[in-house]
Amino acid sequence: MNRIKALIMKDFFTARNSVKSLLISYTIFLFVLFMMKNYFQRLNDLPDNILIIIAIILFVSMGLLFITTGFMRYIFQESAIGKEEIYFAYGYGVGELCFGKALFFTVLSLVIPYILVLLFFSGLLKTPFFLFNILLILPILFLLISYLVIFLTWFTKLGTAVYFVMFFGVFFLISKVVKKIIKMKLKMNLTTIISIELGIILILFIISYLITKLIKKENLIEKLS
Amino acid sequence: MLVVKNLKKNFGSKKVLKGVDFKAEKGKITVLCGPNGAGKTTLIRIILKLMKYDEGEVSLSTDFNKIGFIFHKDILFSDITLKENLLFFTKVKRKNINKEIFDKYLNLFNLKNDLNTKLSKYSSGMKRKAELLRVILEEPEFMILDEPTANLDPLVKIEIRELLKKLNSEKNITIFMTSHNLDEVEKIGDKILILNNGKIAWTGDKKILEEEKLELEEKFLEIVRGGKNE
């Protein structure tokens, strides 16, 4: 716990020192919201407002991931220089390291965008399901995805290209599926949707857990050095 | 105390350590020297559990949290300032920065004006001093230092040498270090080890050298050149 706190503090310093690129990311996100506002007004005509909410969540997470992309560059830098050795020397485990980084990214990427989103779509505040999603499901999902991406980019040296393919590929697929759902006006009740969401989270969690368990620190160092 | 017994390490078919044996006793300064590529850094990484080894034994009786180390390469983060770096590294070790020690060494290393400068803007000598400052603030009982005086100018080299001696005698900090500066090795080492051809080829100290009427440099050349001819 102490190590994770220290890690978050260190990453906070880094973020503070690169406040310019942070501001650029947030500005672009704001821009995306502007453009989306129109689109959502059209969606409002749809009967099933749950679908709208799903769509919003997806778009918001897309924006968030976009912001995180900027921070992933920083992970690349650290992994390229081989900074994991420092963390290992100071007692960090692989899981701890990825989790600490993911946690920081999640906080940094979510808090300000949340405020912006709620400013733009304040009506959503009245929808408990939306709040449940954006305050609970989305952060957890985001944390797990960040964890996986950090792990893969850092410790398997998959490289930039794969990272982009993975991120944008996943979101391309999801947006396709959502479009289909909206078209089909598929009727789904809240329980089903929440179960699906929790199912996805569980699967991601199991994957994260397994790959972290499977890969040993010593082997990693040998391979990376 | 650090005890290494019959330590072997290969990188593929390349045999780097072929049975290294030595002890670094508590309260003493043990210095390891040897030609480039002898395996000094490899040995230190193994001791710090950053690398696996093939055979042998490594036992370190000091609690891991009480070990301070300097790596062959600098480890402070270059995208944050010295102060931020020190806050991070002391926090990981569950320490608060000791104000007195901090001020004292900040002045000694002449880093006061650069405390809020990103490390990427430091010269390599400044970075080395910053690394030392990090280790000192962690207040370790055992220091494992891989070329702590690399990249430093002669004056600072002497200052650091004296500083390490003082830390050893006043605070009873055990030191195991490597160095390419034989003059320094001779002056600082309670015990001197020469690593060559994957083994400790010579163990000695100032006294032995005096008895043999040899400079460390001569001894070093004798061993390394001799080893090459093997």
Ligand SMILES: Nc1ncnc2c1ncn2[C@@H]1O[C@H](COP(=O)(O)OP(=O)(O)OP(=O)(O)O)[C@@H](O)[C@H]1O
């Ligand atoms: N991860 C690695 N993979 C393969 N070979 C390695 C690895 N690390 C070190 N070596 C090899 O092991 C040998 C010893 O390297 P090491 O860095 O330990 O030497 P050193 O004594 O510290 O040298 P120097 O005085 O230059 O610092 C070298 O031949 C090096 O090429």
Ligand SMILES: [Mg+2]
């Ligand atoms: Mg070395």
